[in-house]
Amino acid sequence: MLDNVWLIPLFPLIGFLINGFFGKKIKNETIIGAIGTGAIFCSFIVSCGILMELVGLSPEKRVFEKVMFTWIQAGNFKADMAFLVDPLSAVMIMVVTGVGTLIHLYSIGYMHGEEGFYRFFAYLNLFCMSMLLLVLGANMLVMFIGWEGVGLCSYLLIGYYFEKKSAGDAAKKAFVMNRVGDFGFLIGLFTLFWWFGSNANIWTINFMEIKAASHLLPYGGVVTIATLCFFVGATGKSAQIPLYTWLPDAMEGPTPVSALIHAATMVTAGVYMIGRMSFVFIKAPETMMVVAVVGAATAIFAATIGTAQNDIKRVLAYSTVSQLGFMFLAMGVGAFTAGIFHLMTHAFFKACMFLGSGSVIHAMHHALHHGHLHDDPQDMRNMGGLRKNMPITFITFFVSTLAIAGIFPFSGFFSKDEILWQAFSNPFHGNLNILLWGTGAIAACFTAFYMFRLVFMTFFGECRINSKVKDHLHESPLVITIPLMVLGFLATVGGFIGMPKVMGALPNYFEHWLDPVFELASEYGKTYAHSGAHYSHALEWGLMGGSICIAVVGILIAFTLYVKNTGAPEKFVSTFPALHRAVYNKWYIDELYDFLFVNPCKSFGNLLWKGFDVVIVDGVVNGTAKLVMGFSAALRGLQSGYTHNYAMGMALGVVAILAFYVFR
Amino acid sequence: MEILFFGLVAAIAIISSILVITNKNPINSALSLILTFFCLATLYVMLEAPFMAAIQIIVYAGAIMVLIVFVIMLLNIRSEAGGRTNHARFLGSMTGVLLLILTWTVIGKSSLTGAKGAIDSAMIAKVGHTELIGKSLFTEFLLPFEITSVLLLAAIVGAVVLSKKKL
Amino acid sequence: MLSINAYLILSAILFAIGTIGVLTRRNAIVIFMCVEMMLNAVNLTFIAFSKYLGNLDGQIFVFFVMTVAAAEAAVGLALMIAFFKNRESIDVEDMNLLKW
Numbered sequence: 001m002l003d004n005v006w007l008i009p010l011f012p013l014i015g016f017l018i019n020g021f022f023g024k025k026i027k028n029e030t031i032i033g034a035i036g037t038g039a040i041f042c043s044f045i046v047s048c049g050i051l052m053e054l055v056g057l058s059p060e061k062r063v064f065e066k067v068m069f070t071w072i073q074a075g076n077f078k079a080d081m082a083f084l085v086d087p088l089s090a091v092m093i094m095v096v097t098g099v100g101t102l103i104h105l106y107s108i109g110y111m112h113g114e115e116g117f118y119r120f121f122a123y124l125n126l127f128c129m130s131m132l133l134l135v136l137g138a139n140m141l142v143m144f145i146g147w148e149g150v151g152l153c154s155y156l157l158i159g160y161y162f163e164k165k166s167a168g169d170a171a172k173k174a175f176v177m178n179r180v181g182d183f184g185f186l187i188g189l190f191t192l193f194w195w196f197g198s199n200a201n202i203w204t205i206n207f208m209e210i211k212a213a214s215h216l217l218p219y220g221g222v223v224t225i226a227t228l229c230f231f232v233g234a235t236g237k238s239a240q241i242p243l244y245t246w247l248p249d250a251m252e253g254p255t256p257v258s259a260l261i262h263a264a265t266m267v268t269a270g271v272y273m274i275g276r277m278s279f280v281f282i283k284a285p286e287t288m289m290v291v292a293v294v295g296a297a298t299a300i301f302a303a304t305i306g307t308a309q310n311d312i313k314r315v316l317a318y319s320t321v322s323q324l325g326f327m328f329l330a331m332g333v334g335a336f337t338a339g340i341f342h343l344m345t346h347a348f349f350k351a352c353m354f355l356g357s358g359s360v361i362h363a364m365h366h367a368l369h370h371g372h373l374h375d376d377p378q379d380m381r382n383m384g385g386l387r388k389n390m391p392i393t394f395i396t397f398f399v400s401t402l403a404i405a406g407i408f409p410f411s412g413f414f415s416k417d418e419i420l421w422q423a424f425s426n427p428f429h430g431n432l433n434i435l436l437w438g439t440g441a442i443a444a445c446f447t448a449f450y451m452f453r454l455v456f457m458t459f460f461g462e463c464r465i466n467s468k469v470k471d472h473l474h475e476s477p478l479v480i481t482i483p484l485m486v487l488g489f490l491a492t493v494g495g496f497i498g499m500p501k502v503m504g505a506l507p508n509y510f511e512h513w514l515d516p517v518f519e520l521a522s523e524y525g526k527t528y529a530h531s532g533a534h535y536s537h538a539l540e541w542g543l544m545g546g547s548i549c550i551a552v553v554g555i556l557i558a559f560t561l562y563v564k565n566t567g568a569p570e571k572f573v574s575t576f577p578a579l580h581r582a583v584y585n586k587w588y589i590d591e592l593y594d595f596l597f598v599n600p601c602k603s604f605g606n607l608l609w610k611g612f613d614v615v616i617v618d619g620v621v622n623g624t625a626k627l628v629m630g631f632s633a634a635l636r637g638l639q640s641g642y643t644h645n646y647a648m649g650m651a652l653g654v655v656a657i658l659a660f661y662v663f664r
Numbered sequence: 665m666e667i668l669f670f671g672l673v674a675a676i677a678i679i680s681s682i683l684v685i686t687n688k689n690p691i692n693s694a695l696s697l698i699l700t701f702f703c704l705a706t707l708y709v710m711l712e713a714p715f716m717a718a719i720q721i722i723v724y725a726g727a728i729m730v731l732i733v734f735v736i737m738l739l740n741i742r743s744e745a746g747g748r749t750n751h752a753r754f755l756g757s758m759t760g761v762l763l764l765i766l767t768w769t770v771i772g773k774s775s776l777t778g779a780k781g782a783i784d785s786a787m788i789a790k791v792g793h794t795e796l797i798g799k800s801l802f803t804e805f806l807l808p809f810e811i812t813s814v815l816l817l818a819a820i821v822g823a824v825v826l827s828k829k830k831l
Numbered sequence: 832m833l834s835i836n837a838y839l840i841l842s843a844i845l846f847a848i849g850t851i852g853v854l855t856r857r858n859a860i861v862i863f864m865c866v867e868m869m870l871n872a873v874n875l876t877f878i879a880f881s882k883y884l885g886n887l888d889g890q891i892f893v894f895f896v897m898t899v900a901a902a903e904a905a906v907g908l909a910l911m912i913a914f915f916k917n918r919e920s921i922d923v924e925d926m927n928l929l930k931w
Binding site: 670677681682700701704710755759772776781783796808816822823 | 839844848852878908
């Protein structure tokens with residue numbers, strides 16, 4: 001089975017090719033949907049087989065590299081088209097293909113009747129292929145193909161409704177911001193390649209070879225530079241400060257896209273990449289600190305913005321940014337397992353929430369459409385009381401919300417708690433730990449608050465939608481609710497595989513599973529970790545209870561403000577208008593970026609356009625053309641078509657030739 | 665005496681040839697050209713080529729020029745609508761003048777070389793010019809002479825075809 | 832005896848005048864006549880050389896030139912008539928079809 005790992009990205013590629021080239025001719029939505037979903041489902045089956053086989057092997061043998069062919073060979077540089085299967089990539093392919101299959105299935109219902117149905121499925125399959133390449137790539141270059149491919153698909157799918165200007169703008173924004181990150185990724189790649197080549201004469205970009213040679217890397221120095229560059233790439237792809245602003249705008253895409261790409265899989269690529277190169281990152285303590293700080297800052301920052309948004313998908317988008325911040329926090333404190341664990345649970349509950357919100361939007365849209373109203377179907381202020389109309393959506397959404405809020409025993413509790421505990425107890429950042437933990441805890445509180453605000457505004461209270469169309473709010477069809485139920489189930493129980501040791505009810509399967517991948521990293525970490533600080537189990541229990549309390553506090557605040565005392569939010573807003581305005585406008589970060597980067601770039605571009613391009617470049621080009629035109633206008637006079645003019649020319653020529661011979 | 669006569673004939677030839685190109689009416693040009701041809705025939709006689717002078721008159725002045733005059737009358741061309749543009753006239757004249765200067769230069773620079781042949785005035789007087797030409801034409805130049813007939817035949821066919829009503 | 836140069840220069844003058852006529856006139860028949868004049872100027876040269884070299888070949892050549900001139904006159908004038916039929920003119924300014 002391991003030998004057939006190449007099948008995993010191949011199926012979505014075939015699906016993409018069929019739907020991309022013939023989808024327009026097929027027309028039948030059922031067939032197109034079946035092809036798209038079937039392709040990724042086949043990958044899922046293969047992934048399951050691979051996982052089974054990996055489980056059957058002893059832990060140290062769980063690394064397998066499949067070389068397809070040599071892709072580039074130039075001098076010392078060699079890049080194979082090769083796939084790497086190890087516990088980490090196995091987790092990732094399971095998440096990508098599993099969640100991907102559900103979302104494909106969901107899309108059949110959600111995208112029903114859309115103009116570019118086939119296009120959507122083709123892009124979705126292309127995305128899955130790229131994402132699988134990214135997680136399976138055995139060297140940085142194959143990973144980079146996937147890295148770029150998912151960026152492209154993200155662009156294509158955000159701009160799916162390209163006739164809408166805002167969608168096109170959002171797509172461009174996402175693409176450009178990702179380019180900034182990709183640039184960092186490439187520089188990091190080159191730095192690492194160059195360092196190994198020139199200092200150790202190991203010319204490689206292969207992860208396993210780098211891992212084998214990683215003991216040669218120094219602590220800090222060039223590694224810091226390389227890893228910081230990689231981290232820039234990660235911030236671009238995973239929407240961290242400072243490159244996060246594209247993700248909320250990416251909600252212009254269809255909701256399944258938001259669920260698959262902008263919540264469950266693509267945006268976690270940065271986390272995955274750091275996990276994949278943990279043995280390099282851990283050698284750069286400064287970078288680890290930067291990662292942790294940026295992660296924590298993003299977690300709290302995005303969470304605050306999430307509290308004031310009214311668009312249901314935007315809240316989820318900021319929530320995603322915030323949760324990604326948690327993952328980076330985990331990476332930065334050396335808790336790679338916890339980060340990947342949170343990545344997985346987040347994929348479950350966030351995908352479920354996005355799909356649930358899609359279901360709500362779907363229902364709202366139909367109801368509003370029925371009544372010929374033009375209210376925004378995504379605005380939570382129009383919703384309310386939907387739990388009666390959409391029970392399945394409500395239940396799945398509710399359990400996912402409990403999961404993200406970190407309520408025991410839902411999956412988010414285990415992963416988030418693990419992160420917070422590691423932030424508190426990790427041996428790397430000294431006194432910064434308290435700050436990291438505190439920030440994370442407050443962010444968790446905010447998370448609980450805004451997520452329950454969302455739930456209360458959407459599903460509880462009185463329905464604020466126009467009463468005319470109230471009766472047309474229906475539960476979505478089965479094809480939509482089945483993925484919701486599966487994901488809701490996973491969001492509920494997914495955490496048990498990574499239960500903390502202190503609980504002891506179940507062994508921490510997840511940690512055991514990923515141990516071989518991160519073993520080396522923790523070994524390197526020991527050389528500069530502060531030793532001695534040993535925390536008792538009681539403290540861990542205490543913090544665990546504390547984080548539940550924090551979540552409950554957030555929920556209670558939301559309950560008070562949005563269910564019991566519904567006038568309170570307005571009161572709060574009128575008390576602190578400036579604060580509310582700042583939060584509502586996302587701390588004016590977009591405006592700041594416009595001012596700092598976009599507008600100067602535009603002016604510079606304008607300058608180049610009007611100054612350089614029009615005057616100099618066009619001047620040269622047009623000048624050449626004018627010169628030629630001038631010459632030809634002069635020469636055209638010679639070709640009058642009059643025989644006698646030609647005769648004259650001939651006579652003059654004869655005279656000239658004669659003169660040459662006579663006066664020579 | 666000979667020089668004087670040559671000068672007179674040459675002057676007439678030049679003047680009449682200038683008239684050919686300056687006359688507005690093509691008929692006048694044609695008549696001036698005939699005069700030029702007569703002058704040339706006279707010069708041929710002076711060069712002891714009476715047969716040439718004869719066919720100059722008969723073929724050129726008698727046949728070709730008559731044909732041209734016929735055509736002029738047939739087409740009823742009174743005069744030109746106008747001359748050519750000034751710079752064309754200037755260029756054309758310049759070309760002609762330059763050509764003349766060049767030729768003059770060449771003539772001035774060079775001298776007559778080459779072996780002198782057997783034909784001299786005495787022989788022409790004795791045998792007769794026509795006979796000498798005839799002998800040469802039908803012995804040495806027989807093949808070109810025959811080919812000339814093909815050329816003329818082609819010209820006849822061409823003229824007939826071109827003159828057909830529907831071209 | 833008269834120098835050959837006198838004949839040659841006369842011939843050159845006639846030739847030049849013929850050239851000028853060809854280049855400056857618009858009437859195709861006049862141009863045609865100028866061409867005849869140029870041919871005659873050359874004939875004169877041939878005969879002058881023939882006399883001064885004591886060789887009759889030049890005169891034979893003149894004979895051929897005349898033949899060609901006759902053929903040329905026949906074809907050329909036929910062409911002119913054909914052109915006139917089409918264009919109602921024998922002005923060379925109207926012969927501008929080479930432009931395309």
